[in-house]
Amino acid sequence: MAGKQDRGPRSLDRASGQPLWIQLLADLRRRLDADEFTAAFPGELTLGAEYEISRHTVREALRVLREEGRVTAARGRAPRLAEPAEIQQPLGALYSLFASVEAAGLAQRSIVRTLDVRADGVIAARLGLEESTPLVYLERLRLAGADPLAVDRVWLPASLAAPLLDADFSHTGLYQEYRERCEITVTGGQESIRAVMPSDAERQLLGIGSDIATFSIERLGCSYGQPAEWRHTLVRGDRFGVTAQFSARSGYQFEMSAPHRYEGHQR
Structure with missing residues (x-):
């Protein structure tokens, strides 16, 4: 767990040559890993104000976090932490x-x-x-x-x-x-x-x-x-x-058997 001094947004470097949305993505991952958003995940406007960036930049970073399954967002709704998908x-x-x-x-x-x-x-x-x-x-x-x-x-x-x-x-x-x-x-x-x-x-x-x-x-x-x-x-x-699926006619169909013990070479 990160200490309090490590929490909160870090400034983005506009002179680095790296796109701002990639810098934002890295910092949001850091904050997610530190469990900083357990109460609530900030919305696009809040993130834009925190990092002094455009809403478009925020959306690019959130798009990747959605693809990674870390946050969810629907049209017209604020992003939120994603529950682990089963x-x-x-x-x-x-x-x-x-x-x-x-x-x-x-x-x-x-x-x-x-x-x-x-x-x-x-x-x-x-x-x-x-x-x-x-x-x-x-x-x-x-x-x-x-x-x-x-x-x-x-x-x-x-x-x-x-x-x-x-x-x-x-x-x-x-x-x-x-x-x-x-x-x-x-x-x-x-x-x-x-x-x-x-x-x-x-x-x-x-x-x-x-x-x-x-x-x-x-x-x-x-x-x-x-x-x-x-x-x-x-x-x-x-x-x-x-x-599993079952029906009144066939019920469950399965066989009980002793599992194989894997004895091959593992790496």
């Missing part, structure tokens, strides 16, 4: 986390931690392959707005997925790239979801404390019945939820 996923449906984040109104991007070819006997066996089969491995930190949402680890048969090594996964969905670059469409598969306590390293990546659990999602994705991916995703429990 990403909803339907049970029993093939989904893309990329699409679901953007459907929640948040900017989606990924920090690619690893993209290479490796062997992993445990994962290869789950894909129905020989243990020494080369696999394309992709590990990403997924962000929703400005905040970490999930650690996503995916293994794909290199014989199918080698062209993905040239893809930029910082802002694109895996399934789209898989389809366009490799002509592989993931059409279904099996998935298990369970609540787990993440490791200290995973907590640090996700930016969460010891009081928040995570969802562990394991997926065997298939392309017309043939295994095409094994995925392990660790999602923040405070930002992710699942939904």
Whole structure:
């Protein structure tokens, strides 16, 4: 928490050559990080007066904060702090986390931690392959707005997925790239979801404390019945939820099974 001397607006430097709205954006981020606006977020006129800038300049900075999911604003209404959006996923449906984040109104991007070819006997066996089969491995930190949402680890048969090594996964969905670059469409598969306590390293990546659990999602994705991916995703429990549909005729349809213990190499 910043001290009192660090609170309040800082003067913008009109001689720096950096656009005023970018300077304003940086200072508003600083003040947000210091929890300065817990009572209320100032309106456009107030910010304009505080920083001695035009309303247009204020709006440019607020536009980015809205895209990051940090404030909300509607036409004719003052901006306010945004509540953390919960990403909803339907049970029993093939989904893309990329699409679901953007459907929640948040900017989606990924920090690619690893993209290479490796062997992993445990994962290869789950894909129905020989243990020494080369696999394309992709590990990403997924962000929703400005905040970490999930650690996503995916293994794909290199014989199918080698062209993905040239893809930029910082802002694109895996399934789209898989389809366009490799002509592989993931059409279904099996998935298990369970609540787990993440490791200290995973907590640090996700930016969460010891009081928040995570969802562990394991997926065997298939392309017309043939295994095409094994995925392990660790999602923040405070930002992710699942939904189910039921009917009087069919009720809930689900199977109970013992979850896999992941024994592959983690980074």
